[in-house]
Amino acid sequence: MGMDMAVSIKQLIDKLELQNLTPEVDITGIKVTQPDINRPALQLAGYFEHYDETRPQIIGFVEYSYMEHMTEEDKREVYPKVLSEKTPCIVFCRDLRPDEIFLETAVKNKVPVLLTQKSTSAFMAEIIRWLNVKLAPCISVHGVLVDVYGEGVLITGESGIGKSEAALELIKRGHRLVSDDVVEIRKVSDDTLVGTAPDITKHFIELRGIGIIDVKALFGVSSVMDTTNISLVIRLEDWDKEKKYDRLGLEENYTEYLGNKVVCHNIPIRPGRSLAIICECAAVNHRQKKMGYNAAQELYQRVQNSLTRKREEDEE
Template sequence: MAKQITVQDLLDNTHLSIVSGADFLNRPVATEDISRPGLEMTGYFNYYAPERIQLMGITETSFAARMSHDELMMVAHKMMQPDTPALVVSTGRKLPQEFMDVANEVQIPVLATELTSSRILANMTYFLSGQLAERQSVHGVLVDIFGLGVLITGDSGVGKSETALELVQRGHRLIADDRVDVYAQDEERLVGEPPAILRNLMELRGVGIIDVLNLFGAGAVRSHATIAFNLHLAKWRDDQEVDRLGNGEEVTQIQGVDLPRYVLPVQTGRNLAVLIETAAKNFRAKKMGFDATETFNNNLNVLIEQNSEHQD
């Protein structure tokens, strides 16, 4: 499910300041879409979306300066509906007094910024799209390893939290333990974050719940991370087929986004933290064009050709 976002949240996370309506900042924001009410300034409201934040920049305020008092009052009353979250004014511009009066009457906050309309539009859309996106809860651990978000999954009791703790001790950062809330940032990127009740906390069997922030410092945690790949810990079985060359990448799908998936067999004596670190380094190397499996295959082909020549 998506988060509940208010105008106060928007104010806290973007370059906006309050012009008026400080008592009305608890108004909900229901959509990431932002309106530029250019047509509405001319009185055309056939397809108006009042549930959106209304952004007024140089074009809208310049047009308003040419309008009469009665025209401004008519447009303002139609624009500011009960479900309109807020008015935002960009580029250091000022709203007409008629708009300010109606905003106060309808209890809609007015926010302002010195940023251009394009810049504040991008900032607000980025924040709202992430916050309002549908969340999917995934049972696992998310750790930032060398700047890569690694989603560690596996059966209960396989050692996910213990491995994450060792990774934290080795200088990496915990995002979420036990449950990860995942949402699609766009068509290609997944972002993971902890549920509010579990933020910075980790459960260790036999020890209990620990606060990673207090025990290891602020550098040991992160609030969210883009997920690079899923590493699944599987209990070792003698009849299990194991990928030995590294060319058996699988894909799992979360929120409609394909995510690379690797299976790591868990067996007594295997140092999982070191193996996961190596997997993260190898994943990054492949993204940079360095593929050890391809190098091995090329070397093998050269060796086969040489042996064939000697036999001839």
């Protein structure tokens, strides 16, 4: 299920702690629809070829310094082009204040002018990172997302198979819940998927026979987190004695979300199996593989070496 990708100016102001210098402008309905930003240095000099007016515009010290040396005539000619009605907002960094002509033009064209005390580089890094997450392609999947030893583990499976119970046991063992039942997955880059919880269900878990519990209230703030990168999928399924399950792990299986492949383990459910411990081992083993150590490959190599030595001894 896809989702609309847009961020309101109010969200931008609240999240990045910006000051609104143009309260006269009604920001209701103004949205940022792309993660790219622009520093309009060339535009202030009069060059508007390839200018994308739909991006948030960022004014740093260099742009501000140039604006101070512009004549009033140049300002009245250039400012209306920079402050297009299609521009969602313009942000001044380093607590630099725009001149009256700029504010007058912004109000006339209904463009919010915002202010931050942060340096230009720091603010640009922050806004790009935040917009990349908020405006990334997004889907919702049924499952539970838990951060296990720093690895984002997405537990999936049929309804009632024990996903929430496994997550609760992991939480009791010191790991952190991100989302239960519905997980929002965003494609931040070609190799990064970020999982979050819908605001309405954040920090809640549903346990059949008990009902809804508030994980944050019961186990404290250290038991939850807002987001994590998804690095591993554990798919729970009923035990099928006719099915062959992987017992070595020499080859990785993958599942795909939004075009990104994620390592996936199919775990059969049988009475007496501790799902929490299995999830922990899977997360640690996955981290080991990323660091260059593969236990299955190590065992395979030992067996091969043993067979080679035995063959050489027989030949002698």
